[in-house]
Amino acid sequence: MATEPDDVGQEGEQDEERMDWDRGDEEESEESGAAASGNAESARSADAAAAGSGDPSPVGVKLGSTRTVLVHPDTDGEMATTTTLTCLATYEDAITGEERLLYGEEAATEYPDEVEFMLRSGLPEDDERADLAGRFFREVVTANGVDPDSVVVYAIPSIDNEQGLANLERVIDDSGIGDRAIRSYPESLCGAIPAMGDGLEAIESIFVGVNLGSTNLEASAYRRGEQLSHFATGAVTGNEVDRRIANLVEEETQGRVNIDGTTAREYKEQHADFESFEPFTDVIQQPGGGSHEFTIEWSVMEALDEYVDEAVDELANTFLSEFANDSMKTYNLALDNDIVLTGGMTCIPGLVDEFESRLADELQRDVTVIAPDDPVTAAARGAQRIADRLVDRGAY
Amino acid sequence: MGVNPLEYDVEELRELRERSASGPGEGGNLGVQLPYLSHLPAGAETQAFVLDWLEDLVAAAGFEGAVAALEYYRFMGWITPEVRDELEDHLLGVGYRPGRFGDLERAHHMRSLARIARLAEMADPETR
Numbered sequence: 001m002a003t004e005p006d007d008v009g010q011e012g013e014q015d016e017e018r019m020d021w022d023r024g025d026e027e028e029s030e031e032s033g034a035a036a037s038g039n040a041e042s043a044r045s046a047d048a049a050a051a052g053s054g055d056p057s058p059v060g061v062k063l064g065s066t067r068t069v070l071v072h073p074d075t076d077g078e079m080a081t082t083t084t085l086t087c088l089a090t091y092e093d094a095i096t097g098e099e100r101l102l103y104g105e106e107a108a109t110e111y112p113d114e115v116e117f118m119l120r121s122g123l124p125e126d127d128e129r130a131d132l133a134g135r136f137f138r139e140v141v142t143a144n145g146v147d148p149d150s151v152v153v154y155a156i157p158s159i160d161n162e163q164g165l166a167n168l169e170r171v172i173d174d175s176g177i178g179d180r181a182i183r184s185y186p187e188s189l190c191g192a193i194p195a196m197g198d199g200l201e202a203i204e205s206i207f208v209g210v211n212l213g214s215t216n217l218e219a220s221a222y223r224r225g226e227q228l229s230h231f232a233t234g235a236v237t238g239n240e241v242d243r244r245i246a247n248l249v250e251e252e253t254q255g256r257v258n259i260d261g262t263t264a265r266e267y268k269e270q271h272a273d274f275e276s277f278e279p280f281t282d283v284i285q286q287p288g289g290g291s292h293e294f295t296i297e298w299s300v301m302e303a304l305d306e307y308v309d310e311a312v313d314e315l316a317n318t319f320l321s322e323f324a325n326d327s328m329k330t331y332n333l334a335l336d337n338d339i340v341l342t343g344g345m346t347c348i349p350g351l352v353d354e355f356e357s358r359l360a361d362e363l364q365r366d367v368t369v370i371a372p373d374d375p376v377t378a379a380a381r382g383a384q385r386i387a388d389r390l391v392d393r394g395a396y
Numbered sequence: 397m398g399v400n401p402l403e404y405d406v407e408e409l410r411e412l413r414e415r416s417a418s419g420p421g422e423g424g425n426l427g428v429q430l431p432y433l434s435h436l437p438a439g440a441e442t443q444a445f446v447l448d449w450l451e452d453l454v455a456a457a458g459f460e461g462a463v464a465a466l467e468y469y470r471f472m473g474w475i476t477p478e479v480r481d482e483l484e485d486h487l488l489g490v491g492y493r494p495g496r497f498g499d500l501e502r503a504h505h506m507r508s509l510a511r512i513a514r515l516a517e518m519a520d521p522e523t524r
Binding site for chain 2: 169199200206395
C-alpha cells in the first residue's frame, strides 16, 4: 500500500484536535484520513452508516510488535478483521522522485532490508519509532476505512515502560479514530474474552491469562475483570525463538546457512508443529553464484522446545508461586478453571497441549490450558466486544 | 484516561458485563428495589453474622460452591457486585473445604436470602 508523504502530513495536522481521550458528542469529526489516502469512498460510506444509526462504530485494535489487528464494522455493518505486519518501508518513486510508503506484508516482502518493525520491543521506544508507528497506523486505519466516529478499545501489552506508553499514546492520539472514546486493557484479558465465551464471560470469571507474545511473556490473574496479580518478562519471547532458530540453523547446516530474523520467523510460523513436525528443505543463493539446498530437521523444534520449557518455568516458578503466596485460595480457584493462553506463539500447532502437559508436571497437579480460536486476532476481537458494550451503554 | 493497560477502570468493565448478562429481576411485584443489599454494614456483630453465614455455605457446598453461590445471589440481584466481592474476601477467612454449587439446595438459598434481608436491615434500619 503506497501513499504520498504529504497525505500523511495532512493527517498529522489534526493532532491538536485529538488530544482528549474522551471526546464529547458535540465535537465534529474532521476529514477522514481515508479521504486523504484515496479511500474516500469507503470512509464516507462508513461515516454515513454510523451517521444513519447515530451510534459510533465499535472498534478493537491490537497494535502488536509483529502484527496489527483491526476489528471494525465495514461499510455493510458486518464485522471486518484486518491483520497486517506491523512494519513500514519507504522508497523513492522513480518517476516523481517523491517518498512513498509501504506497510505490512508488502513492505516486508519487497523491502526486506529496509523494512522497519517499529514496535519490536512492544512499545515505540523513542520519537523516531513513535513517528513511524504513527504513520503506519494512520495508513492502516485509512486504507481500511475505519470510522473516525468510533469508540476504540486497544489491547496493549502490560509493559512497565512509561516512555513507551507515552509514545504509544501519541500514536493513538494521532490515528484519527476513536473520536468518541478510547480505552485500553491488558492484552491477556482481551485475548481471553473470545476464549471464554461469546460475550464478556471472562469478566465474570476467576482465571489466569498468559500472553505468549513476540516481545514479552505476560501472565495475570483476573477476578471478575480485576487484575489481581501481574508478571511480565522480556526474557521468554517469540523474537527470542526466532533468534534461536537462526543460530540453530547455522549450527545444523555446519555454518553454511545464515538466515535473518524474518526468515526464522517464517520457518517458525510455517513449519513448527508439536504434533507432526516434518523436516523441510529450503534453498539459498551462494554469494559466488549457484544455489545451496539444505534440510532443516531439528533446529526449529529444538528452539520451540526450549521456549515452552522456559515459559512453563517462568509461569510455574515465578508468577504462580507468587500468586499462591498472595492468596492460596484464589490461586486454587484460578487453577481449577481454565488457564487461557493468548498471543501469536499460541498459533503453533500442539503448543497449547504441550504447555498444559509440562505445566501439569511442573505444578504436580492437573491443569487445563485453552486458547482462543485464531489467537492472532483474539485480543482485537475481545477489545472489539468491549467497545461494542461501551457503545451499547452509551459510555462515550 | 491514558493508554496504560494496568490502569483500566474495573468498575466500568464490570458494569459492561452486568449489562450484557441476562439481567436480574426488577423486584417483581414485591415493590422492593433490587439489589436488596448494596453494602455490608460495619461492626463486630455483622462480621460474626457474615462469617456464620459463609461457614454454613462452605460446609454445604465447599469453598468453590460458596463462591458460585455468591455470584448467583449477585446475578439474582440480591447483592451488588461490590457486596459479592467483599463477601468473597470474608470467605478467605473461612477454612477451605471441597464441594460444589450443586450441593446447595433450595433451603440453603432461602436461608441465604433471609440473611441478606437481615444484613440489609442492619445496614439501613431506617428504611427497611
